Amino acid sequence: MTIIHTGFDGIDLALKTIVPIELVEFLEEGKATAQELMTDVWGTYAGLDIQSGQSGKRGGYAFTFRVYEFGATWFAKKPRASDPWGLYVSIGSRELALNGLEKTRQTLDALLVQLGFQLPHDGVSINRVDFAVDILAPGFVLDPDAFVFHSRANRKAISEFETVETNGHSGRTTSVTIGKMPGRQVIVYDKREEVMKRRKHEWPMIWNATLKAAGLDPFDLSDRTTSQVWRIELRLGKEALRNRKDIRGWGSLHEHLQAEMDQLAEDVTLTVPSTDSNRSRWCSHPIWSTTQDTVATRLFEHVSTVPPEAVRELDVKEKQLDLLKLIVANAVSLAYLDGLRPDDFEDFCEALPAMILSYLDQHPRGIEDRFQGAATKYSGIVGR
Known part of the structure; x- marks a missing residue:
């Protein structure tokens, strides 16, 4: 791991x-x-x-x-x-x-x-704080029944975590959420799957930059056997921030958040099940011990590994690829409707620019207006 x-x-x-x-x-x-x-x-x-x-x-x-x-x-x-x-x-x-x-x-x-x-000086009210730990753990299997509550937690604390949600497919559990907002919540989920499904291209860049900084080889996200990433997230909602330490502004956040996150990571524990009937005696899973240690020592630590401009450049390339896919799909449809066959498509593409310009010449909305429309939609992506 x-x-x-x-x-x-x-x-x-x-x-x-x-x-x-x-x-x-x-x-x-x-x-x-x-x-x-x-x-x-x-x-x-x-x-x-x-x-x-x-x-x-x-x-x-x-x-x-x-x-x-x-x-x-x-x-x-x-x-x-x-x-x-x-x-x-x-x-x-x-x-x-x-x-x-x-x-x-x-x-x-x-x-x-x-x-x-x-x-004013009291003008900030912090309503939610999430902290995440991403772990490359190809061999880890998420077991919903392996979560236990600390033996010292009282009934009120345990009642916070009675809401449990589990998701998965193909016989594999991909996420377990314990607790609910705006209280305290713990979620463990397959971050690799979410990144691929939602095309969050910045995360592979961040992960591999971290590996490179540590002298380790990058991984290929397409191979799940070597690139399985699990995220452990600890979440404190408005009620949890207020009830115990009255965390409201930046000052109280820096003063008390460490204790609250440490407590949450202790009150809910992912374990290695054993034959012992007392679940509270089950040993913590190594992935959870790693998480607890990370929260305890690196809560406010930040090490920059990826420059923001590199991610913005990737944003532009991703949008260009999306638009290119639309152009290709529409061009194929247009060629088909024109009665053409696959063998004719290359010649059709050579004629396409003239078709586009002819259409623009006949349309009341000119190219200047269209470029302004593109700027309205996309100027924030390219920064101009």
Whole structure:
């Protein structure tokens, strides 16, 4: 077993601030355009590239938006004197993996200032914190029945974890989730499968960079026998953050989070089942002991192994590949409808540019307008 990533995997914040009216007007226009085009759209505000979403979020948040080069989703309310908590920011795993907690926090603070937000000293309310450990463990088999609760945990603590969800296929368990939000939650799941299914191309880059830094060979994600990655995630929701140590802002997070994460990793344990009828005496599985040690020693540690610009370059290439696939699929369909055969396709492709230009000449929407539409959809990806 080899640790190939460790770090915060998500942080949700409610912010005590009123959304500036100029930003509200920008977001209203962006939301209307996004709904009309049925896709999120990019625009510029306060010198920042901002992507406006088509909808808001429950809880009175009218707008959803993203800021280029900052991996978070923002939710904003229309200004109301009776509700000072006008902004919610959900920071994603990619941002935290590439930049770590401290740099991410500094970037967030700078963006808040640039966007015109003003926060009082108690203006940050942390609502959720996720911490992840990714382990390359090709031989590991996830057993839902191997999870036990620490013998010293009281009934109230154990009751937190009575909600258990299991997923799998082909006779193989791929995830086990214990507990529920907004309390405490532990999840162990097949991260390799999720990365491949959702095409999260940044993670193989991060994992292999970690292996390279350790002097180890990279792995090929297409071969599950050698590239099986399991993620152990420890999650603390709003209730868990408040109930024991009253974790609310950054100060209390740094002061108390270590103890809370250590406790969670102890209260739920993945074991190696034995013939002993007392499950609490079963030995911890090595993958869990590794996780506990990592949480205890590397919670706030961040080692940058992949430059963010390398991931952004990969984003562009992935989008180009997606569009190329659409072009090929549509070209084949067009050739078929034109009565052509596979042997005719190469000649058809040579004639395709002239067909495209002829179509544009006859269409009232010119190429300049179309390029502007492309910029509205994709300028945030390429940074121009």
